[in-house]
Amino acid sequence: MKNFRIYKLLAFLIMLVISACDSDDEVIYVSPSGTDLVQASFTYSISTTDPNVILLNNTTQGSGDFTSEWDFGTGDLVPDEPGLEELRLDGVGSYTIKLYVTNTAGFTEASETVRVDEDGVCPNSVCGGGDPSTLKGSAKNFSVGTIVRDNRLTGMHDEVIRRDFNNITSEYQMKMNVMYPSQGTYDFGPSDAIVDYGVANGIDVHGHALIWHNATPSWVENFAGTDAEFEAMIRDYITTVLERYKGKVRSWDVVNEAIEDGSNALRNSVFRQRMGDDFIEKCYQMARDVDPDVLLFYNDYNMASDSGKRAAMFAIADRLKTLNLIDGIGAQLHISYNGPARGEIQAVVDGTVSRDLLMHFAEIDIRTNPEGNSSVTALSSERALLQKDKYKELAEIYTDIPTANKFAFTVWGLKDNESWLLDFWGVPDFPLLFDDNFNPKPAYEGVIEGFQ
Ligand code: G3I
Numbered sequence: 001m002k003n004f005r006i007y008k009l010l011a012f013l014i015m016l017v018i019s020a021c022d023s024d025d026e027v028i029y030v031s032p033s034g035t036d037l038v039q040a041s042f043t044y045s046i047s048t049t050d051p052n053v054i055l056l057n058n059t060t061q062g063s064g065d066f067t068s069e070w071d072f073g074t075g076d077l078v079p080d081e082p083g084l085e086e087l088r089l090d091g092v093g094s095y096t097i098k099l100y101v102t103n104t105a106g107f108t109e110a111s112e113t114v115r116v117d118e119d120g121v122c123p124n125s126v127c128g129g130g131d132p133s134t135l136k137g138s139a140k141n142f143s144v145g146t147i148v149r150d151n152r153l154t155g156m157h158d159e160v161i162r163r164d165f166n167n168i169t170s171e172y173q174m175k176m177n178v179m180y181p182s183q184g185t186y187d188f189g190p191s192d193a194i195v196d197y198g199v200a201n202g203i204d205v206h207g208h209a210l211i212w213h214n215a216t217p218s219w220v221e222n223f224a225g226t227d228a229e230f231e232a233m234i235r236d237y238i239t240t241v242l243e244r245y246k247g248k249v250r251s252w253d254v255v256n257e258a259i260e261d262g263s264n265a266l267r268n269s270v271f272r273q274r275m276g277d278d279f280i281e282k283c284y285q286m287a288r289d290v291d292p293d294v295l296l297f298y299n300d301y302n303m304a305s306d307s308g309k310r311a312a313m314f315a316i317a318d319r320l321k322t323l324n325l326i327d328g329i330g331a332q333l334h335i336s337y338n339g340p341a342r343g344e345i346q347a348v349v350d351g352t353v354s355r356d357l358l359m360h361f362a363e364i365d366i367r368t369n370p371e372g373n374s375s376v377t378a379l380s381s382e383r384a385l386l387q388k389d390k391y392k393e394l395a396e397i398y399t400d401i402p403t404a405n406k407f408a409f410t411v412w413g414l415k416d417n418e419s420w421l422l423d424f425w426g427v428p429d430f431p432l433l434f435d436d437n438f439n440p441k442p443a444y445e446g447v448i449e450g451f452q
Contacts, residue, residue, distance in 0.1 A: 038062030039292055040101035040110040047086070051120025056085040058099060060110075066103035073097060089116045111247075111293055123403045126166065135164040135433075135444070138451040141403050143167035143204055145410030147363075150193040152414075156438045160414055162201055167408045169206040169362070170194050171420075175215035180237055183219050188244065195248050206360075206408065207249045209256035209299060210238055211283050213269040221270050230274040235286045242290040251295035251407070253330055253362075254287050255280050259300055264312035280316060284325035295407075296320075299330030299362055304344040314351050321355060328358030328407055333394065334421075336370035337386040342393055349401055358407040361398055365412045365419055365431035366390050366443070372427045379416075379430035379441075388446035391433070395450020409447075414438070 040060050047053035058068050058080050068080035072087055073095045080099070089095050098111040117127040123141040130137035135144040145167030148157075161168065172178060173190035180186055198205035209215070211234075223230050242252070258280055260267045271279045284296055298317055303310050313329070320326035329352045333345070352359045368383040369376050379387075398409045413419045415434040422429060433444040 035064055035103060035105045036062075037105045037108050038064075038066045038101050038103050040068070040099045040108045041292065042097075042099045042110055042112070044097070044112060044114065046121045046123060050088070052090055052116065053086055053088050054114060054121055056087060056097065056099075058085075060099070060101050062101070062103065064103060066101050069100045069102075071098040071100065089114060089121060092116055092118060108292070124406055126406075131163075133448070135447060135451075136166045138448045139409065140399060140451065142398070142401075142406035143408035143410075145169055145204075145206060145408045146414055147171040147410070147412055148194055148197070149173060150190040152418075153193065153197045157414065160434065160438055161203070165203065167204045167206055167410060168194065168198050169208045169410055171412075172215070174207050175209055175212060176220065176237065177215045177217045179241060180220075181217055183233070186240065191245075195245055199248050204250045204408075205245075205248065206297075206362075206410070207241075207245065207252035208362075209253040210241065210287070211254060211271055211279075212256040213267055213271070214257070216270060223270070223274065227274050231282065234271070234275065234283065238283060238286040239290050242287055242294065246291050246294070249294065251297055251328070251360075252287060253297050253299040254284050256299045257301065258298075258316065259309055259312045261302070261306075261309065264306075264308045281319060281323060281325065284320055285323070288325050295327040295358065296325060297328040297330045297358070297360060297362075298326060299332065299360075301332040301334055301363070303329075303331040303348045304333065304335070304340040307344075307347070310348060310351065314355070317352075317355060317357065321357070326357065328352075328360055330360040330362035332363035332412075333361050334363055334365055334412065335390070336367040337383060337390050338370065342397065345394065345397055349397060353402060353405045357405065359398070359401055359405050360407045361394065361409045363412040364391075364394060364410060365421060366394075367421060367425075367429050367431050369427060369429045372425060374427045376428045379435075384430075384442045387430075388442040390446075391443040392446035392450040395447045399451050416441075 038060060042059055043057045044054045047055060060068060069077040070080060070085060071077055093116060095114045096111055097114060098109055100107055100109045113125060115122040115125045115127050119128060126141050126143050128141060132138050143166045146165050148168045149171055150173055173194060179188060179191055195205050258267055266272055266277060275282055287296055300313050303313060317326055317329060331348045349359055366387050368379055368387050411433055413432045415436055415438055416430045416432050417436040419431050421431050433441060435441055
């Protein structure tokens, strides 16, 4: 890396000289402050003729002259050539590919981790294989996720997570009210434990959720400073969190549930009041400014059952897409065995895919007692089979999504008695894939069947 810095300094000086001499002997001195940094970016695809070859496309956009160099994982710099760069990755493992872009203002970098297994490069960085009788082993090039807490990472929780899942979401400990309980005082204890667990076990971590009206610390709700100071505080918070987890947390729900039920207008949250109607765009830009490689999602509920809310969500996504500030949509899918209908769920997928965004089925649970019958004492075999059918339907819908738009199929909990729904509705229910003793239910088999 030391060589790289020397190289960059030389490149910078050369660029200055070239730009000064590059015009019919007229001397032009380019003031470094007169140009903006050019943000490096690239994409890759897997060769259709060789599963161990990727085709790298330098998608950097910027005015003026800039140079691009690749680091294919060795630390050596390779100048970018016009067109696609072919790269063979033979050994099983993870490779970090970097692109450095230099102009007179300095340099920026972009990086991607590419995973390779015995079948070749893994699409979406999710390797197949593994035991096909498990959830993650039966999923085709997408992750299977669940939620975690820092005090549920050992024993049977750990065993089931590592056997069946390759993506984890913090149920509540990566929200602002936990990570930033008082101004200037962060508490990253629980979130560090969760992120460290994911990194240690090769499990992707999905950050949830930076900005959410239901997890806003009271000091933020009652912020005494000016609007400009509020916005600066939010930028500091987002920057602090994303810098801390850069390269460890693969994706973030930057804003969660910003749409008001019924009106489908933006919720009148403190964020909207203090930062303006464009608070969403501002928050995603703050995140993007810190980490050009992290995947940014918008997450909300009732996307399937409420077509008006779905349309409002896609309008937000469209605004963010024009600014290149969004990578995916999270549909929470807190649903029931008897609804919403398959076509309504498919409409969420279709709108996401048509926008070339990643689809995250982000918080799946399927109520077996939506009637709220308080006398229910156990899951009947009839309701268990109806729940299995609905989980299978969700799994089929997800499996049929184009590979390029796949991300993760995440259930909102491991075992039934840990579900938030029990407290929320105050009646018995059995919404998840495992019973109270971590035994797979018919719903578990339904997911695996749907993944076939
Ligand atoms: O674990 C502590 C406990 O030690 C403490 O004594 C107690 C009282 O303060 O709080 C406990 O933490 C609670 C935690 O759930 C675990 O029960 C938090 O206060 C409580 O806020 C937290 O609620 C979470 C909620 O989001 C708010 O963050 C739920 O677990 C979680 O399932 C729920 O998830 C949301 C998604 O983030 C967004 N979509 C809807 C979904 C359901 O509301």
